[in-house]
Amino acid sequence: xxxxxxxxxxxxxxxxxxxxxxxxxxxxLRRILEGDSRVPAPKGYYLGLCLGRMALAESGKxxxxxxxxxxxxxxxxxxxxxxxxIDVLDHVFGLAPYGTVHEYEAKGSSVEPVGPAESxxxxxFLAKVADAVEVFCADVGEHVLNYRAGDIARRALDxxxxxxxxxxxxxxxxxxxxxxxTYGTDAVPIQPLLRPWEFYEAVKTLVPMRPLQKLKLKTxxxxxxxxxxxxxxxxxxxxxxxxxxxxxxxxxSDRELLS
Numbered sequence: 001x002x003x004x005x006x007x008x009x010x011x012x013x014x015x016x017x018x019x020x021x022x023x024x025x026x027x028x029l030r031r032i033l034e035g036d037s038r039v040p041a042p043k044g045y046y047l048g049l050c051l052g053r054m055a056l057a058e059s060g061k062x063x064x065x066x067x068x069x070x071x072x073x074x075x076x077x078x079x080x081x082x083x084x085x086i087d088v089l090d091h092v093f094g095l096a097p098y099g100t101v102h103e104y105e106a107k108g109s110s111v112e113p114v115g116p117a118e119s120x121x122x123x124x125f126l127a128k129v130a131d132a133v134e135v136f137c138a139d140v141g142e143h144v145l146n147y148r149a150g151d152i153a154r155r156a157l158d159x160x161x162x163x164x165x166x167x168x169x170x171x172x173x174x175x176x177x178x179x180x181x182t183y184g185t186d187a188v189p190i191q192p193l194l195r196p197w198e199f200y201e202a203v204k205t206l207v208p209m210r211p212l213q214k215l216k217l218k219t220x221x222x223x224x225x226x227x228x229x230x231x232x233x234x235x236x237x238x239x240x241x242x243x244x245x246x247x248x249x250x251x252x253s254d255r256e257l258l259s
Contacts, residue, residue: 001104001106001111002104002111002112002113003029003032003033004111005110005111008029008033008039008042009033009039010039011039013040013042013043014042014043015042015043015044015045016029016042016043016044016045017045017046018044018045018046018047019046019047019048019089019090019093019094020046020047020048020049020050020064020086021046021048021049021050021053021086022049022050022052022053022054023044023046023049023053023054023059023062024054024059026041026042026044026054026059026060026062027054027058027059027060029041029042030058030059030060040060041060042060043060043061043062043063044059044060044061044062044063045062045063045064046062046063046064046065047064047065047066047082047089047157048064048065048066048067048068048080048082048083048086049062049064049066049067049068050068050083050086051068051069051070065150065153065154065157066080066082066083066154066158068080068083080154080158081158081159081161081162081165082157082158082161085161085162085165087181087223087224088165088193088223088224089161091179091181091182091193091223092176092179092193095126095129095179096118096126097118097122097123097126098113098115098116098117098118099115099116099117099118100115100116100182101113101114101115102114102115102116121178122178125175125178128175129175165224165226166226167226168224168226168227168230170230173194173227173230173231176193176194177192177194179192179193179194180192180193181193181223191222191223193223193224193227194224194227194228194231195222195223195228195231196222196228196231196232196233196236197221197222197225197228197229197232197236197240198236199233199235199236199239201221201222202232202236202239202240202243203239205221205239205240205243206239206242206243206246208250
């Protein structure tokens with residue numbers, strides 16, 4: 001009923017626009033629409049699609065600006081930055097003034113999604129973000145057509161996302177301090193988006209990967225390593241800097257620490 005109210009059951013071509021990453025929502029829509037309503041499923045337009053995305057036969061037609069590369073391509077071309085930042089992108093650009101939808105409710109002639117209400121401070125924060133986005137779009141609007149070609153857009157966006165994530169602004173971090181990382185459809189909070197490095201996690205980065213694997217030590221660090229660095233204690237920061245130097249001496253990039 002909700003999909004009908006949104007017009008997806010009308011005899012009009014429709015599309016779903018999203019960040020990415022596996023076209024699972026699109027595949028679900030296709031099963032519902034083609035199975036019950038006998039209407040074509042919407043096409044998908046994404047920022048990025050991962051290697052493990054749904055097959056064309058399941059999701060329907062989908063296109064993206066970025067496609068994740070297979071590992072053997074990394075020797076000739078580095079992986080796009082956005083695929084190293086999926087969790088950050090999801091929890092920053094995916095913010096909403098309501099919680100995870102858990103059901104749909106008929107209200108008069110319409111059907112609306114139902115989810116837990118967010119705090120007034122969170123809603124106010126998102127309103128400020130929306131205002132800032134509108135100002136930014138107005139400022140760069142006249143230049144958009146100059147960067148619309150796929151290869152130009154990929155280079156620009158990948159550089160912008162990589163720079164923003166690697167060198168986060170202090171004011172931006174302050175605004176995102178209340179955001180919690182959630183995984184799965186149950187939306188159970190796992191950790192703060194800006195969780196700092198724990199000292200013992202930093203110490204483990206000093207140990208090469210093979211000894212860590214032999215000792216069966218897990219190395220799961222923060223979701224956003226650079227932001228975590230800025231919010232960590234001085235001793236922890238020193239250990240992380242020392243770890244980066246050791247990796248460079250061993251012939252590895254310090255990006256390995258942040259991946």
